[in-house]
Amino acid sequence: MSQATPDRYVxxxxxxxxxxxxxxxxQIAQYVENPPHPSPWVQYFRERxxxxxxxxxxxxxxxxxxxxxxxxxxxxxxxxEALTILAQLEEDCC
Numbered sequence: 001m002s003q004a005t006p007d008r009y010v011x012x013x014x015x016x017x018x019x020x021x022x023x024x025x026x027q028i029a030q031y032v033e034n035p036p037h038p039s040p041w042v043q044y045f046r047e048r049x050x051x052x053x054x055x056x057x058x059x060x061x062x063x064x065x066x067x068x069x070x071x072x073x074x075x076x077x078x079x080x081e082a083l084t085i086l087a088q089l090e091e092d093c094c
Contacts, residue, residue: 015092015093017060017089017092017093018058018059018060020085020088020089020093021058021059021060021062021063021089021093022059023085024059024063024070024082024085024086024089025059025062025063027074027079027082028045028049028070028073029049031045031073031077032045032046032049035077036077039073039076039077041069041072041073041076044069045069045073048062048066048069060089060093060094063086063089063094064089064093064094067086067090067094070086071083071086074086
């Protein structure tokens with residue numbers, strides 16, 4: 001029996017957009033708090049994360065509005081797992 005492919009236009013059920021977004025936000029926070037090497041993205045995300053809370057943005061909204069910048073951060077730190085999850089979120093949830 002094959003599993004049906006989730007259809008984001010009908011329902012987010014089975015995709016776990018919020019769980020994946022929360023995981024990526026944890027990865028971003030980790031790099032902001034303890035970067036493997038200096039990067040201009042660290043200060044950028046420190047500022048954006050502060051703005052996020054002031055604007056009341058949830059994890060998925062923040063990721064959707066910062067896709068390219070988040071991609072650049074994960075690419076700089078060679079985080080292939082996070083890049084894969086980011087691509088899934090972009091395709092299935094944003």
